[in-house]
Amino acid sequence: MKLVAYILVVLVGLGGSARAESKRKATPDKITKAASKAFKDAMTAEDKGDLETAANLYEKAFKISPHAATAFNLAEINVQRDDLLDAVAAYQLYLGLAPAAPDRKELEALIGELLRRPGTIQLYWLASDPFDHTESYVLIDGDIVLRPGDAVKVETVGKRSQLAFPARPGEHLVEIVTPISYDAAAVDVPIGRSVTRKIALPPRVDGNLIASAPHPITIDVGTRSVKINGERLVAPVGTYLLGVDDGSPARECPPVSITTPRAGELAYVHIMPAELPKLPLQHAPRRCRKLVTKRHRLVFP
Numbered sequence: 001m002k003l004v005a006y007i008l009v010v011l012v013g014l015g016g017s018a019r020a021e022s023k024r025k026a027t028p029d030k031i032t033k034a035a036s037k038a039f040k041d042a043m044t045a046e047d048k049g050d051l052e053t054a055a056n057l058y059e060k061a062f063k064i065s066p067h068a069a070t071a072f073n074l075a076e077i078n079v080q081r082d083d084l085l086d087a088v089a090a091y092q093l094y095l096g097l098a099p100a101a102p103d104r105k106e107l108e109a110l111i112g113e114l115l116r117r118p119g120t121i122q123l124y125w126l127a128s129d130p131f132d133h134t135e136s137y138v139l140i141d142g143d144i145v146l147r148p149g150d151a152v153k154v155e156t157v158g159k160r161s162q163l164a165f166p167a168r169p170g171e172h173l174v175e176i177v178t179p180i181s182y183d184a185a186a187v188d189v190p191i192g193r194s195v196t197r198k199i200a201l202p203p204r205v206d207g208n209l210i211a212s213a214p215h216p217i218t219i220d221v222g223t224r225s226v227k228i229n230g231e232r233l234v235a236p237v238g239t240y241l242l243g244v245d246d247g248s249p250a251r252e253c254p255p256v257s258i259t260t261p262r263a264g265e266l267a268y269v270h271i272m273p274a275e276l277p278k279l280p281l282q283h284a285p286r287r288c289r290k291l292v293t294k295r296h297r298l299v300f301p
Contacts, residue, residue, distance in 0.1 A: 023103070024076060025069035035065035042073065051081050068097035084114050084191035085169070119169055120194035121187055123176075124162035130181070131199050133163060135300065137177040140165060141214065142270025142294035148301060164194070173214045175230055177266065179300045181205045184212055184230025207232035209260050210268045210298075211242065217271060218245040219256075235260045244271060244291065253288035258295065266298040 024046070027039050042057035058074040061067075075090035091107050101107070121140065125131045133154065138146035145165050146152060155162050169191040175184040181201040189195050211219055212230035219228060219242045241255035258269045274290040 025072050028067045028069045031061070031065040031067050031070075035061045035067070035070075038064065039070060039073075046073075046077060051077055055081065055083075066097065068094050068101070071097060082192065084117065084193075088114050088191070114191055115169065117169070117192040118166050119189035119192055121165045121167045121172065121174060121189060122162050122194050122196040123165075123174070123199050124157070124160040124196060125199040126159055127161075129200060130203060131176070131178070131201055135178060137175075137298055138163070138165070139175040139177070139268075139270070139296075140167060140172050142173075142212065142272065144296060162196070171214065173212060173230065173270075175210070175212060176201060177210065177232075177268075177298055182207070182210060182230070182232040186214070186229070205232050207234045208237075208263075208266050209233045209235045209258065210266055211258075211271065212269075213271045215273070219243060219271070232266075237262060242269070242271075244288075253291060256291070256293055261297060264300060268296040268298050270294040
């Protein structure tokens, strides 16, 4: 199941540079003529306030003749454009090219600050959508961020109603659970920005057990084997040992215990590898990756 989504990346009040002023580097002496021209043209564009052109020209200069000063100026431009992830990458490139840089400590601190700058996940719906926030759970990475009946600020933007949840930069799994439906989707939150997703739940998804994971894994529920990111399943009341295959070569993860509840409640378990979530299989550990599990009992009034 996938949350039907329209993604819109918008700015969240960063308002320019993370520092009071740019500390732009001068044109390097030891770069090719073509790179020097692109570098100087980039500075001219920057002075005119054309940051997009400046960024493109600094990138051109760097491709022709890689230099620390070019990487630094590109990072400064990206900060001004609020392209913070690219800014971090360019600062790190600068530090790699200039091991003895006098501003290393300052930039390392700035990189740390930028990487910690939270973003926002905005979920919106229309009046015609079968979603009622007063009767729903919202979970992010297995943590409950909204329960039925919670007092929460709903913002109205045109025909949209939307909820906002702060989130660290990076990938997250967002899940919507209602008494009769469920859906899940991965979202990627940029540094200091928001990601907006439209909620469009299926008309009906039954089940008293929800098993989810940030990356696809395979679980065994009784005699069934199910590959999941997020899945709502029907299971008889009782205690189950969910066999977990995380894709690692050993495939010998310890089972996860979960007890399915009586009618009107849902058992929820989020299974997340705590290490190496994206390594190709050939580089994965020769054992089951460490797993972190989060369990909840979801109750609807």
